[in-house]
Amino acid sequence: MNGPLLEIRGISKRFGGLQALEDLSFDVSKGEIVGLIGPNGAGKSTLFNTLVGLHKPTAGAVRLEGKDVTGLRPHRIAKRGMTKTFQNVALFAETSVLDNVLIGALLRESVADARATARTCLERVGLAGVAEKAASDLSFPERARVEVARGLATRPKVLLLDEVMAALNRVEMEEIMVLIRSLREDGLTVIVVEHHMHAIMSLCERIVVLNFGRKIAEGSPQEISRNQEVVRAYLGREYA
Numbered sequence: 001m002n003g004p005l006l007e008i009r010g011i012s013k014r015f016g017g018l019q020a021l022e023d024l025s026f027d028v029s030k031g032e033i034v035g036l037i038g039p040n041g042a043g044k045s046t047l048f049n050t051l052v053g054l055h056k057p058t059a060g061a062v063r064l065e066g067k068d069v070t071g072l073r074p075h076r077i078a079k080r081g082m083t084k085t086f087q088n089v090a091l092f093a094e095t096s097v098l099d100n101v102l103i104g105a106l107l108r109e110s111v112a113d114a115r116a117t118a119r120t121c122l123e124r125v126g127l128a129g130v131a132e133k134a135a136s137d138l139s140f141p142e143r144a145r146v147e148v149a150r151g152l153a154t155r156p157k158v159l160l161l162d163e164v165m166a167a168l169n170r171v172e173m174e175e176i177m178v179l180i181r182s183l184r185e186d187g188l189t190v191i192v193v194e195h196h197m198h199a200i201m202s203l204c205e206r207i208v209v210l211n212f213g214r215k216i217a218e219g220s221p222q223e224i225s226r227n228q229e230v231v232r233a234y235l236g237r238e239y240a
Contacts, residue, residue: 003066005030005189006051006082006158011060013043013050013213020046021213024060028158033180033190035204035221037197039234042210044193048160052084053077064158078107081157085147085164093136097127100135100146104153114153121149125179141172148179158189165196177203197235201225209234 004027013021021043028034036044049055051062053074061070069077077083083104091100098118105114105121122128125145130138135146144164151159161180165173177199180190194200200207201221209217209224211233217224224230 004028005065007061007063007066008047008051009061009063011047011050011062012058013046013055014058019213021050021057024210024213024215026208026215026218028189028191030157030189031184031187032206033184033192033204035200035207036191036193036210037195037200037207037224037234038210038216041212042234043213044210045162046213047210048084048162048191048193051077051160052082075107078154078156081155082160083151083154083156083158084160085144085151085162091135091138091143091146094134096131097122097133097135097138097146098131101149101153104150107154117153118149121152122146124152125149126175140167141176144168144176145179152183156188158191159183161190161192161194163193163195165194165199170198173199 006028009025011021011024024047038044046055050057053072056071061068063069064080064082069080101118101121102114105117109117119131122131125148127142127145127149130142138146148164165176168176173196180203184190192204204221207219207221207224208215209230216233217227217230225235
């Protein structure tokens with residue numbers, strides 16, 4: 001395919017009197033790991049929800065592999081190849097880990113095939129040994145990995161990771177970053193929302209910065225860390 005894998009063109013989203021996103025545009029190429037950062041309330045999760053069809057944009061367009069997916073239902077966008085994890089880990093607590101992941105695989109497969117896919121995805125994120133446990137028995141880092149496995153089970157081309165490293169310690173964060181890099185090596189394209197600047201700066205080739213729903217900067221980690229508007233709005237003086 002020529003051109004970007006994902007095109008975001010002039011996306012705006014208004015909730016009543018609140019302008020959550022305003023004329024937001026950027027591209028994502030196949031195989032990239034792109035970071036999305038900004039203060040709380042900047043519009044990061046709203047953008048993710050708009051990309052996967054949970055919100056319908058007020059204006060603008062989203063194209064995946066050159067095809068317009070703007071405003072499609074979430075399951076249709078997932079079937080086209082784009083899905084997200086949830087910022088607040090949204091597992092079915094009393095259901096087995098395997099069945100939590102199987103739900104994602106049912107998008108494309110029969111129950112029997114989905115079960116096999118779920119096991120493969122759990123193995124991929126290092127959780128094959130807890131497949132039969134109840135999700136409620138998992139640690140928070142394990143639950144975050146189950147979210148990733150469920151996303152992988154839909155066989156995405158673009159995976160949106162919404163703060164999967166929240167509440168993780170440094171060692172756990174490094175393990176997740178190793179996993180994300182390995183997913184990219186498998187051909188997956190990843191957009192990461194994250195507040196941990198160490199993770200974003202070391203993981204992403206390119207970073208998009210939002211503030212009050214607008215894109216205020218886009219560039220390499222080095223360029224972003226030197227951008228004075230970004231430093232003032234979000235990063236703080238230690239990055240100046």
